[in-house]
Amino acid sequence: MRLNEVSDGAVVQVVDLDAPDxxxxxxxxxxxxxxxxxxxxxxxxxxxxxxxxxGRKVVTLREAEARxxxxxxxxxxxxxxxxxxRYVVVALSGGHRFRQRMANxxxxxxxxxxxxxxxxxxxxxVESGGRVVIGRGQAKRxxxxxxxxxxx
Amino acid sequence: MTIKVALMGNPNVGKTxxxxxxxxxxxxxxxxPGVTVEKREGTVLHKGFRIHVVDLPGIxxxxxxxxxxxxxxxxxxxxxxxxxxxVADAVNPEQxxxxxxxxxxxxxxxxxxxxxxxxxxxxxxxxDRYELEKHLGVHVIPTVATKRQGVSELLNxxxxxxxxxxxxxxxxxxxDEEVEKRINELEEESSSKCENLNVPTRWLAIRLIxxxxxVKWFCxxxxxxxxxxxxxxxxxxxxxxxxxxNMIIREAYSGGLSSKRLPLDEAIDHVLTHKYLxxxxxxxxxxxxxxxxxxxxxxxxxxxxxxxxxxxxLVKASLGENWFSSLLADGIISGVGAVxxxxxxxxxxxxxxxxxxxxxxxxxxxxxxxxxxYALKLSGRSFxxxxxGFGCNVPSILSTRAxxxxxxxxxxxxxxxxxxxxxRLPVYILLAGLFFPKHAGSMLFLMYxxxxxxxxxxxxxxxxVLFKGEPVPLIMELPRYRKPTVLGLLNYSWSKGRHFLxxxxxxxxxxxxxxxxxxxxxxxxxENTFAARLGKFLEPIFKPLGYxxxxxxxxIFGMAAKEIMVSTFSTFYSTEGVEFTEAMxxxxxxxxxxxxxxxxxxxIPCFATxxxxxxxxxxxxxxxxxxLYGLVIAYGLAYLVKVVIGGWVGT
Ligand SMILES: Nc1nc2c(ncn2[C@@H]2O[C@H](COP(=O)(O)OP(=O)(O)OP(=O)(O)O)[C@@H](O)[C@H]2O)c(=O)[nH]1
Ligand SMILES: [Mg+2]
Numbered sequence: 001m002r003l004n005e006v007s008d009g010a011v012v013q014v015v016d017l018d019a020p021d022x023x024x025x026x027x028x029x030x031x032x033x034x035x036x037x038x039x040x041x042x043x044x045x046x047x048x049x050x051x052x053x054x055g056r057k058v059v060t061l062r063e064a065e066a067r068x069x070x071x072x073x074x075x076x077x078x079x080x081x082x083x084x085x086r087y088v089v090v091a092l093s094g095g096h097r098f099r100q101r102m103a104n105x106x107x108x109x110x111x112x113x114x115x116x117x118x119x120x121x122x123x124x125x126v127e128s129g130g131r132v133v134i135g136r137g138q139a140k141r142x143x144x145x146x147x148x149x150x151x152x
Numbered sequence: 153m154t155i156k157v158a159l160m161g162n163p164n165v166g167k168t169x170x171x172x173x174x175x176x177x178x179x180x181x182x183x184x185p186g187v188t189v190e191k192r193e194g195t196v197l198h199k200g201f202r203i204h205v206v207d208l209p210g211i212x213x214x215x216x217x218x219x220x221x222x223x224x225x226x227x228x229x230x231x232x233x234x235x236x237x238x239v240a241d242a243v244n245p246e247q248x249x250x251x252x253x254x255x256x257x258x259x260x261x262x263x264x265x266x267x268x269x270x271x272x273x274x275x276x277x278x279x280d281r282y283e284l285e286k287h288l289g290v291h292v293i294p295t296v297a298t299k300r301q302g303v304s305e306l307l308n309x310x311x312x313x314x315x316x317x318x319x320x321x322x323x324x325x326x327x328d329e330e331v332e333k334r335i336n337e338l339e340e341e342s343s344s345k346c347e348n349l350n351v352p353t354r355w356l357a358i359r360l361i362x363x364x365x366x367v368k369w370f371c372x373x374x375x376x377x378x379x380x381x382x383x384x385x386x387x388x389x390x391x392x393x394x395x396x397x398n399m400i401i402r403e404a405y406s407g408g409l410s411s412k413r414l415p416l417d418e419a420i421d422h423v424l425t426h427k428y429l430x431x432x433x434x435x436x437x438x439x440x441x442x443x444x445x446x447x448x449x450x451x452x453x454x455x456x457x458x459x460x461x462x463x464x465x466l467v468k469a470s471l472g473e474n475w476f477s478s479l480l481a482d483g484i485i486s487g488v489g490a491v492x493x494x495x496x497x498x499x500x501x502x503x504x505x506x507x508x509x510x511x512x513x514x515x516x517x518x519x520x521x522x523x524x525x526y527a528l529k530l531s532g533r534s535f536x537x538x539x540x541g542f543g544c545n546v547p548s549i550l551s552t553r554a555x556x557x558x559x560x561x562x563x564x565x566x567x568x569x570x571x572x573x574x575x576r577l578p579v580y581i582l583l584a585g586l587f588f589p590k591h592a593g594s595m596l597f598l599m600y601x602x603x604x605x606x607x608x609x610x611x612x613x614x615x616x617v618l619f620k621g622e623p624v625p626l627i628m629e630l631p632r633y634r635k636p637t638v639l640g641l642l643n644y645s646w647s648k649g650r651h652f653l654x655x656x657x658x659x660x661x662x663x664x665x666x667x668x669x670x671x672x673x674x675x676x677x678x679e680n681t682f683a684a685r686l687g688k689f690l691e692p693i694f695k696p697l698g699y700x701x702x703x704x705x706x707x708i709f710g711m712a713a714k715e716i717m718v719s720t721f722s723t724f725y726s727t728e729g730v731e732f733t734e735a736m737x738x739x740x741x742x743x744x745x746x747x748x749x750x751x752x753x754x755x756i757p758c759f760a761t762x763x764x765x766x767x768x769x770x771x772x773x774x775x776x777x778x779x780l781y782g783l784v785i786a787y788g789l790a791y792l793v794k795v796v797i798g799g800w801v802g803t
Contacts, residue, residue, distance in 0.1 A: 017387065021363030022217050024383065026627055028390040029212030031247055035391060042422065045430040046523030049532075049626055051421070056244050058421075058630040060519050062526070065625050141415075 001073075003038070004066035008050070009140070010040045011077045016070040023068065030059050037074050077146075079122060080139035082115045087144035089113060098141065105132045107142065154202040155314045156232075160224060160255070161239035162247050163210025164631050166267040168192075169297035170239060171207035174307070178647055180547075182509035183634050184536065185210060186554035189220040191227055198307040201314070206233065209554070212247060214254055215364055218556035225366075228258070229351065235261050235313050237306070242266040242279055242294065243632070245405075249397045250390075252288065253325060257355040260318040262290050263309055265302075269294040271632070275414070283404035327392045331385050334361060334377075346371035361385045417633050424513065430520040437513070441504035442600055446581065446593050449496035453581075456496070460489030479668055486726060487664025487719035491656050494578040494715070498652050501574055502645035505543050510636035510644065514539065515628055522626055528608055529615045531555075531626040534564040538607060541571030542600070543648055545761040549768050557624040565768055566778050567610045569757040572603040574652065575714040579752050582718055586737050587745040595749075603753055606785070655713055663709055663716045667723050670705075683724065697751070697790050698744045698798075707751070713758045743798035747790040755786035 006012055014036045017024050031054040032038070041051030041058070049062040061069075076090050089111050092099050102108070106126035114125040123133045159167045163185030172179055175194030180187055192207040208227055209220035216225045228236065238255055240248025245266065255262055264284065272279060281292040291309045295302030326332060338357035346356055349370040359367045363382050377385075424433060464481040471477035508514050517539065518525075518532030525535050533555055541548035548568050555561040572580075576599075584595040670683035678684060686708070687701025694704050706720035725732035725739070740748075756762065756779055766775045 017383075021365075021382070021386075022215055023625065024386065025213050025215035025362060026217075028386070029215075029247060029250060030627065030629065031250075031394070033390045033394045034387055036394070042425060043427070044425060044519055044522060045427050048523050048526065049519065051425070051519070051630065055246055057247065058417075060515075060522075060532075060626065060628045060630060062522070062626050065627060 001071055002067050003040075003052070003061070003069035003071050004050075004063045006040055006071070006073075008040055008042055009078070009081055011074040011081070012038050012040065012071040013074045014038060014069060015072050017068060018070060019065075019068040023065070027065075027069065031055055031057060032059075032069055037076075038071070075145055076143045078140045079115075079124075079134075079142040079144050080118075080136050082118060082122070082139075082144055082146075084115050084117060086112060086114050086147050088147055089142060090145050091143040093141045093143065098138075102138075102142070105134070106130055107132070112147070113144070153200070154204050155310060156204050156206070156234045157310055158206045158208060158227060158231075158233035158236050159239055160208050160228060160236060160251075161210060161265075162212055162241065162251060163187075163629065165210065165239050165241040165248060166295075166297045167210065167239045168207050170237075170265065170267060170295065170303075170306075171205055173297050173300045173303045174203075174205050178643070179207060180647070181640075182514075182644075183512040183631050184509065184515045185629050185631065186220065186533075186536075186551070189223075189550055189553040191223055196307070199311050201311055203307065203310060206231075212251060213362075214359060215362060219553040219561075221554075221556075223553075228255070229349070232350075235263065235310050237263045237265055237310070239265045239267050242269045242272040243275065245401060246394065246397055249288075249400065250393055252290075253393050253397070256288070256290070256325070257358060258351060261313050263306070263313060264288060264290050264292045265306060266292060266294045267297050270296045270299070270301075278406050280404045280406065284400065287400045287403065325393075325396065328388050331361070331388050331392075334381075334385060342371055358389065361389065414632065420633055421516070421630075424516050425520055434517050434520055437508070437517075438600070439597060441501065441508075442596055443593050444504055445497050445501040445577070446596055449500040452496035453493050456489075457493045460485060460493065464489070475672070478672065479665070482723060482726060483664050483668025483672075484661065486722045486732075487667060488656055488661050490718045490722035490732075491578060491660050491715040492653075494581060494718075495649070495652065497577055497581060498574045499645050499649045501577065502543060502648040503641055505540070505648075506641045506644035507636060508539070510634065510640060512631045512633045515630050518628065519630065524608075526626075528611045529624070530560055530564065530611055531624050533626060533628060534560055537564055538568060538571050541568050541573055543574055544651065545569055545571065545573050545757050546764045549761065549764040552768065559619050560624045562769060562774065563611050563614045563619070565765055566614060566774065566781075567607040569761055569765075569778065569782055570603055570607040570610060570754060572599055572753050573714075573757065573761075575655075575758060576752055578715050578718045579710075580749055582721070582733075583745045583749050586733055587740070587742040595746075599749060599753055602750070606754065610781075610785075652715075655715065659713055660715055660719060663712060664719045664723070667705075667709060667716075667720050671723050678724075697747055697787070697794055698741075699748065700739065702739070703748060707755070710752065711756045711759070713760075714752060717752065741798075743794055746797055747794035750793050751786045751790040753786075754789055755782050757782070 014032055014034050016034060017027055017032065019027060036054060039053040041053055043050045049060045050066065052059050052061055089107060089109055091109060092102055106128050111127045116123045116125065120136050121133055122139050123131065125131055159171055161167050168179050168181045168188050171177060171192065171194065175196050177194045179192050188207060188209045194205050196203050196205065206227065208224040211221045211224045214225055216222050236255060236259060238252045240252065252264055266279060269279060279294060281294055284292045291313065293302050293306045293309055295306065335354060335357045338360055339353040342356050343353050356367055361377060361382060363386060423429060464485045467481040467485060468477050514536055518536045521535050522532035525531050537548050537551045540551055545568055548571065549565050552561045552564045555564060580596055580599050584592040588595050671678065671681050673682060674680065683705050684701050687705040690704050691701050702724040706717040709720050710717040721736060722732045725735035762775060765778050769775065
């Protein structure tokens with residue numbers, strides 16, 4: 001799969017670069033190196049270019065350059081992109097208050113959750129058995145890893 | 153004793169800020185990548201040494217394409233600085249350390265500066281410099297360049313490194329077995345064949361694998377790497393470096409250097425680059441700047457106007473009516489004064505541009521508009537250069553050095569004079585205020601819009617007719633948003649606006665004297681003076697546009713600098729005893745005035761811009777093309793406006 005083919009918000013991992021020398025060197029210099037996780041940001045108003053977040057660096061690429069980057073879906077994705085299924089919470093990225101709020105809902109690193117549906121807002125079951133609905137904005141800040149097993 | 157120190161690093165990490173802090177200079181600092189496009193030198197005395205500091209354009213790797221990057225690379229490779237200071241961003245250290253690792257294969261007398269630690273601390277993370285030193289084998293200095301923090305320690309370290317002259321690479325970084333094997337082979341091959349380039353053979357071998365064509369220029373090595381191998385080994389090298397860097401960062405950073413961007417930055421970007429709002433916001437911001445330029449500054453400008461008129465009266469009253477008081481009052485005070493009136497407008501405009509540059513919005517604007525530029529076979533990068541032209545065309549043309557595609561760069565240079573600079577502002581404000589008093593602000597916006605459209609259409613034309621333009625890549629880093637400081641903004645508009653005052657004191661002053669002379673001799677009827685004769689000689693050319701000899705002469709002097717036109721008008725029209733604006737209003741109709749505004753927008757920008765075009769294109773041919781093209785468009789457009797608006801008003 002190529003970087004230009006995934007949709008906004010996807011989290012991917014660089015696999016290979018298929019570019020001439022100078023372009024390849026520039027992409028490498030900016031951090032597009034095999035193994036690197038890249039978060040796909042938002043597309044510009046007129047459909048091109050798009051923002052990519054490499055680590056904390058924000059880089060814009062046009063479609064033509066993004067096509068040079070071979071990728072695969074990352075092991076971790078933001079909860080906002082999770083399809084129904086079972087996941088482990090890997091990280092909460094946010095300040096103390098955000099983490100506190102999530103903890104009150106039963107969401108902490110390491111716990112297993114089950115997403116029942118994802119239509120903008122996300123409904124999920126937490127380990128303790130409670131049902132929680134959280135908004136897209138917050139769900140973007142929760143990284144999860146898919147584990148096998150169909151939803152109950 | 154002199155120590156030559158080079159500042160290198162990724163774009164926008166604060167090299168120039170550090171340079172200013174070290175040397176006390178005031179070079180242009182702004183929050184977007186690619187600000188510095190030429191090397192800048194300065195000196196500081198420290199502990200009995202003359203430390204000669206060279207600020208360089210930013211680079212990511214040694215494989216450089218654009219002119220600014222080549223300047224940086226060539227300096228490091230060929231100018232033999234005594235000490236190299238690599239500046240990295242403490243908040244985003246990965247790419248900076250990636251460059252450092254390449255430099256460390258080249259030489260040992262390197263110092264690493266981790267800049268902007270204030271922002272790092274704000275994000276809640278800490279940096280252990282000794283851990284970095286341990287792994288990298290070089291001195292590490294944390295700094296806050298904007299607050300001069302860490303500067304004296306850096307100076308001490310420079311002297312120390314210079315005195316101890318480390319020659320052996322501190323830590324030799326080893327790649328995978330396969331890569332090392334190839335490096336060794338290439339080293340053997342190149343050892344005797346690359347004597348004109350005084351660099352370690354290991355560095356040379358790695359550069360060959362990475363696909364450097366400059367090295368090939370200097371070394372006559374039979375090239376043996378095929379594309380596939382180059383790519384595979386190149387990726388392995390990069391991966392080993394980043395793995396190493398990530399390991400170092402894990403060891404040296406604590407308190408969670410978060411793996412995400414700042415939420416606030418993300419939220420601001422969501423709005424400013426929004427799918428539907430992004431473009432309207434851009435136009436709203438530009439409109440705001442231009443209407444500020446006109447409205448906020450106007451009361452001040454009126455005040456200056458009144459004081460200048462008063463001063464001229466005073467001079468005449470105290471010296472009596474003679475040629476000297478006339479030179480002083482009608483020539484110099486009115487001539488230079490007519491231009492000085494616009495000082496507030498110009499400073500306010502630069503204040504606005506300063507906000508664009510300092511906050512980090514400028515590259516966002518480029519991002520939002522890029523798709524349009526793509527259709528013009530340009531990129532958002534050239535858009536950034538063009539926007540700077542609203543201030544002045546000269547730095548705008550210089551900044552095209554950061555455009556890597558030579559064709560895109562040339563087209564950008566050729567269309568840049570159409571971007572209406574602050575020097576043309578006085579003419580617009582004068583004419584719009586006189587002939588369209590109710591709609592002056594809108595008229596200004598019309599001129600700015602026309603200027604953008606002209607630049608866009610011209611680049612389509614140039615790409616169609618002269619070049620077979622191909623789309624160019626746009627790989628651009630968006631900086632963190634930064635809150636501009638009041639002091640920083642004042643500094644910015646002063647350093648830019650100062651240029652305007654300098655012009656007023658030099659070229660405009662000289663022109664005012666010349667115009668006064670031409671307009672006063674031989675004495676008697678003004679219709680008989682040298683100026684009138686010159687204007688009348690050329691008047692037939694401008695007859696179809698309806699310009700009289702005064703306007704014609706003003707246009708000729710305006711070639712040197714646009715503001716001079718205002719001085720010319722003030723001198724020629726005020727000698728008739730009425731307020732010059734009043735006389736102008738009687739002498740011209742609105743259609744002619746508008747056509748003149750368009751003529752001024754498009755014809756020869758100024759001598760300085762022509763010189764910049766000449767030196768940046770290195771071609772008299774392109775310079776001539778630019779001048780002629782501008783003249784043709786000016787005449788055609790002015791004629792069109794005159795006929796269409798004239799006809800429309802007439803009915
Ligand atoms: N907070 C903070 N901001 C800094 C610091 N150093 C530089 N900046 C800001 O970073 C931005 C870039 O600074 P420059 O000095 O122009 O960077 P540069 O490396 O010369 O950039 P190029 O010439 O484009 O390569 C400006 O907005 C500076 O105000 C620092 O130590 N702390
Ligand atoms: Mg700089």
